[in-house]
Each structure stands twice: as structure tokens, then as C-alpha cells.
Amino acid sequence: MVYDAFVLLSFGGPEKPDDVMPFLRNVVRGRGVPDERLAEVAEHYMHFGGVSPINQQCRDLLAAIDTEFAEHGVGLPTYWGNRNWHPMLADTLAQMRDDGVENALGFATSAYGGYSSCKQYWEDIAAARAHVGPGAPRIAKLRQFHDDPGFVGPHTEAVTAALTRLDPARRATTRLVFTAHSIPVTMAETAGPTGGRYNAQLEETARLVHATAAADLPYDLVWQSRSGPPQVPWLEPDINDHLEALAAKGVTDVVVSPIGFVSDHLEVIWDLDNEAKDTADRLGLGYARAVTPGVHPDFVSMIRRLVQERTADRSRESLGTLPIWDVCPADCCPPPARRKAS
Known part of the structure; x- marks a missing residue:
């Protein structure tokens, strides 16, 4: 497979107070969670001025990835799309389609297996492609990296x-x-x-x-x-x-x-x-x-290596012994049963 782009897949977060409740409604859509309960969570965001740091962290990470790709000859344009807030993944895929992208590699900001941390990103991709319709780019999600x-x-x-x-x-x-x-x-x-x-x-x-x-x-x-x-x-x-x-x-x-x-x-x-x-x-x-990896140079280099595993037949680096799949089995990590909140 020849890949012609890279897309950062993340959760998303509000960037001003007016974003907070719409963002939280996106997070819990389909679960019947009342606004009264969401208002309690909204206070956490208001403590920080209604701004989640995650979107700026994604911008910083994408800028570091651009530099890493340029320094190591990875000639892929980079994009970014979120699950719950702008830039929404469907909008990003529409832009990628308009730019002529056909097959992209996707890096999710989660190291682990599981429904929310892995499989739901596959669902996000499928839903975004369905929304975009004909010509929507295909996205191959990069592997988990808990032991890299x-x-x-x-x-x-x-x-x-x-x-x-x-x-x-x-x-x-x-x-x-x-x-x-x-x-x-x-x-x-x-x-x-x-x-x-x-x-x-x-x-x-x-x-x-x-x-x-x-x-x-x-x-x-x-x-x-x-x-x-x-x-x-x-x-x-x-x-x-x-x-x-x-x-x-x-x-x-x-x-x-x-x-x-x-x-x-x-x-x-x-x-x-x-x-x-x-x-x-x-x-x-x-x-x-302790802080998290953020834009640590080794973490950014890891993302580039994950891409090269697919594009340049680079061998996998790992410190652990657990199996990791490039493509998960179809019946892995079913979603949780949804219960209506009372």
C-alpha cells in the first residue's frame, strides 16, 4: 500500500467557555446524559477559563511531527482531526479528499488497546468516511505503542x-x-x-x-x-x-x-x-x-518510526512481550452497553 498523508487522531476539547457544553454533549451523545450532570463536569473546564489544553497540545505535537518528518525524509503531508471538537475528523477528511489524498496513516493519541482507547478510533474513521462520502480517503490506524x-x-x-x-x-x-x-x-x-x-x-x-x-x-x-x-x-x-x-x-x-x-x-x-x-x-x-510525553523528542521520533514501519518496512521496536496487532480482529473490544442516565 502506498500512503500519501498522515493524520493525527485525537479526542478534542473546548477552547473557550461557549464551547464547553456543546463539546460535552458531543462526548456523551447517545447516552441520554442530562445537561444538569454535564454542568458539573463543565465546572472543571471553567476552572481553566473554559479551555482544555488538548487542542494546543495537538498543534504542538503536529508541528513537532512536521519537523521530524522533514529531518528524516518522510514526505507525507500532515493533518489533524478530532472525535469530539473542532477540527472534527469528518471535516479533516473532506479537506484531505479535496487535496487529493487517497490513503493515509492515522496516529491516535492513545497507547493502549480497548474500546475507547483504540477501537472507537476505527469507528470514528468509518463514521467520518461515511459522512464525507465518495472519494473519502482511506485511513489505516497505526499500531498501539504501550511498550515502545x-x-x-x-x-x-x-x-x-x-x-x-x-x-x-x-x-x-x-x-x-x-x-x-x-x-x-x-x-x-x-x-x-x-x-x-x-x-x-x-x-x-x-x-x-x-x-x-x-x-x-x-x-x-x-x-x-x-x-x-x-x-x-x-x-x-x-x-x-x-x-x-x-x-x-x-x-x-x-x-x-x-x-x-x-x-x-x-x-x-x-x-x-x-x-x-x-x-x-x-x-x-x-x-x-510526573509529566506525560507531550512533545518529548523520543516520543515524536517514535511516531515517525511507526510510520516507517508501514512505509519503509522498518522493524518494530518494543520492550515488552505482549502481542500487538496492526489490524485488530473484527470482534475485539466491543463497545460498552449504553444505559440511559436517570
């Missing part, structure tokens, strides 16, 4: 840097806490050829980062950003509950590393820099949050 050195390495550096902000005299009572977005238990336990991949890949990433950054410290993988009806079980423990438990066991300091994410978007800065930090302060815990 270009993803693991920046997280490892960030944990090492965060540890320097804590009191070294309390190293013996310091703990490393990895976080990722919680998902419904039924999604995490889905049977089939790729069942449980989200959890397993996160566990492998945590192990790889821990082994290099802080092998002498105990560590845990916990969850954040839970949503949905309270009666539906999601992966636990939540980061705030876990901090309570650690303090009760005599832990004095924590490094929190959001390995589930590629950039410091709103869920990271609200859930960890505000809520979890407030919990740690209340408990008297020393607290340092």
Missing part, C-alpha cells in the same frame, strides 16, 4: 525527575503510583482474542517504567477519571481512595505517574494536579506528579 521505547522512555525520565522533588530522607516510605483512565469492569473483562488487553498493557508499561526509574520502590497501578452511573462497576481503586489507604499504611510520599496518557490534558491536570494533590495535602503526603 519512545513511550516508555519519556515516562521513565518523568518519574526520575519527579522523585527529585521529594525528600530523599523519606525514600524508604515513598511509593510510586501509576494511573490510567478507569473503564467499566465489563469492558476490562471482555472475552475474546484481545480480552483484557487494556489492563495487561498498562500493567506491562508500569512494570517497564518502574524497573528503570525506581526499582527500589514499591508501586501500584490505580485508576482515575471515572464516569458513568454509580451503580455500574468501574476499575478500582480510584487514585484518591488509594492515597487514603497508603497514608494509613505509613507511606509518607508519592510520585504519581499518569502512564495512561500521552499529554497533560484536562483529565490529568484536574484529576491529579487538583483533586489528587488536594487529597495528598490533606493527608500530609509529599506529592510529585
Whole structure:
């Protein structure tokens, strides 16, 4: 297959206060979530002036990718399209069609398998192509990268840097806490050829980062950003509950590393820099949050290498042992059952 473009696939976020509610309605469309509930989430965005950092982070990443491609002879024009806010993926594909693009490679800003983190991007592509209609470019999504050195390495550096902000005299009572977005238990336990991949890949990433950054410290993988009806079980423990438990066991300091994410978007800065930090302060815990890869040079180089795996027959680089598919099985990662919110 000959590819003639690259497209960055992301979640999207509001960029002014008037965007917030329409954006949130896009996020929960089809789920029957009332505006009253969305208004509670909207307050998180209003805390930052109604602006999510994710769109600017995507602009910065795309600019870094352009430079990386130019320096390494990857002659693909680059585009960017979102799931939930402008630039919407359908609009981007229409522009790509008008530019003559036929076959593009898509990079999603999520390292892991699972429905929301992987398969839903395939659904986004299909829906956008259907919206554009005849001549819509074909998009081949690049593989997951949870164990690639270009993803693991920046997280490892960030944990090492965060540890320097804590009191070294309390190293013996310091703990490393990895976080990722919680998902419904039924999604995490889905049977089939790729069942449980989200959890397993996160566990492998945590192990790889821990082994290099802080092998002498105990560590845990916990969850954040839970949503949905309270009666539906999601992966636990939540980061705030876990901090309570650690303090009760005599832990004095924590490094929190959001390995589930590629950039410091709103869920990271609200859930960890505000809520979890407030919990740690209340408990008297020393607290340092490790940054995410963002535009780290190794992460940007990884994206270029993923492209070259498809365009130049470059061999795959990986630090783990779990299988990774270029094209997922058709029955992988089914969507969660939708329940109407009451």
C-alpha cells in the first residue's frame, strides 16, 4: 500500500467557555446524559477559563511531527482531526479528499488497546468516511505503542525527575503510583482474542517504567477519571481512595505517574494536579506528579518510526512481550452497553 498523508487522531476539547457544553454533549451523545450532570463536569473546564489544553497540545505535537518528518525524509503531508471538537475528523477528511489524498496513516493519541482507547478510533474513521462520502480517503490506524521505547522512555525520565522533588530522607516510605483512565469492569473483562488487553498493557508499561526509574520502590497501578452511573462497576481503586489507604499504611510520599496518557490534558491536570494533590495535602503526603510525553523528542521520533514501519518496512521496536496487532480482529473490544442516565 502506498500512503500519501498522515493524520493525527485525537479526542478534542473546548477552547473557550461557549464551547464547553456543546463539546460535552458531543462526548456523551447517545447516552441520554442530562445537561444538569454535564454542568458539573463543565465546572472543571471553567476552572481553566473554559479551555482544555488538548487542542494546543495537538498543534504542538503536529508541528513537532512536521519537523521530524522533514529531518528524516518522510514526505507525507500532515493533518489533524478530532472525535469530539473542532477540527472534527469528518471535516479533516473532506479537506484531505479535496487535496487529493487517497490513503493515509492515522496516529491516535492513545497507547493502549480497548474500546475507547483504540477501537472507537476505527469507528470514528468509518463514521467520518461515511459522512464525507465518495472519494473519502482511506485511513489505516497505526499500531498501539504501550511498550515502545519512545513511550516508555519519556515516562521513565518523568518519574526520575519527579522523585527529585521529594525528600530523599523519606525514600524508604515513598511509593510510586501509576494511573490510567478507569473503564467499566465489563469492558476490562471482555472475552475474546484481545480480552483484557487494556489492563495487561498498562500493567506491562508500569512494570517497564518502574524497573528503570525506581526499582527500589514499591508501586501500584490505580485508576482515575471515572464516569458513568454509580451503580455500574468501574476499575478500582480510584487514585484518591488509594492515597487514603497508603497514608494509613505509613507511606509518607508519592510520585504519581499518569502512564495512561500521552499529554497533560484536562483529565490529568484536574484529576491529579487538583483533586489528587488536594487529597495528598490533606493527608500530609509529599506529592510529585510526573509529566506525560507531550512533545518529548523520543516520543515524536517514535511516531515517525511507526510510520516507517508501514512505509519503509522498518522493524518494530518494543520492550515488552505482549502481542500487538496492526489490524485488530473484527470482534475485539466491543463497545460498552449504553444505559440511559436517570
